[in-house]
């Protein structure tokens with residue numbers, strides 16, 4: 201599978217088979233995250249990989265009761281270690297760095313026949329508490345990972361001419 205195929209195939213998966221992700225496959229996907237670029241190559245992030253059902257259940261509540269968070273065999277919490285770090289362009293660094301690693305994960309997962317879903321609807325303090333994350337760090341996103349139990353739907357996206365300007369912002 202080439203990158204473009206993986207990008208086309210990736211979609212949010214909100215129903216998962218009750219089937220574990222083999223250790224080797226999981227490690228391969230995490231390796232894709234490890235190789236991601238980061239501002240000044242700081243790599244100022246950690247991933248908490250949750251496989252235990254009891255902890256995933258607690259994450260359901262922390263994720264605003266999104267039930268599929270507990271059904272996915274793996275939930276990844278992506279933690280930014282420098283929430284106050286702002287780039288010269290006046291944009292926070294952690295969310296940008298973490299978005300890249302998570303996108304690597306989504307695409308590497310597609311190649312392995314796995315599905316993912318970004319989870320931004322969660323309570324920061326609750327997730328920190330469940331996973332024992334210090335209050336000086338911030339969970340940027342959660343991500344579910346597992347074998348899909350649903351079928352793809354057509355993608356709804358704006359056409360290119362609505363989102364791209366050439367030379368100047370119009």
Ligand SMILES: Cc1cc2nc3c(=O)[nH]c(=O)nc-3n(C[C@H](O)[C@H](O)[C@H](O)COP(=O)(O)O)c2cc1C
Nearest residue numbers: 210211212213214266317318319320321322341355
């Ligand atoms: C930053 C971010 C946060 C998101 N949070 C959630 C979420 O909490 N729950 C959910 O079901 N989907 C969530 N999504 C998934 C989006 O709804 C989804 O990506 C979008 O509708 C496009 O659909 P697709 O991923 O199937 O292409 C999130 C996506 C992103 C990028």
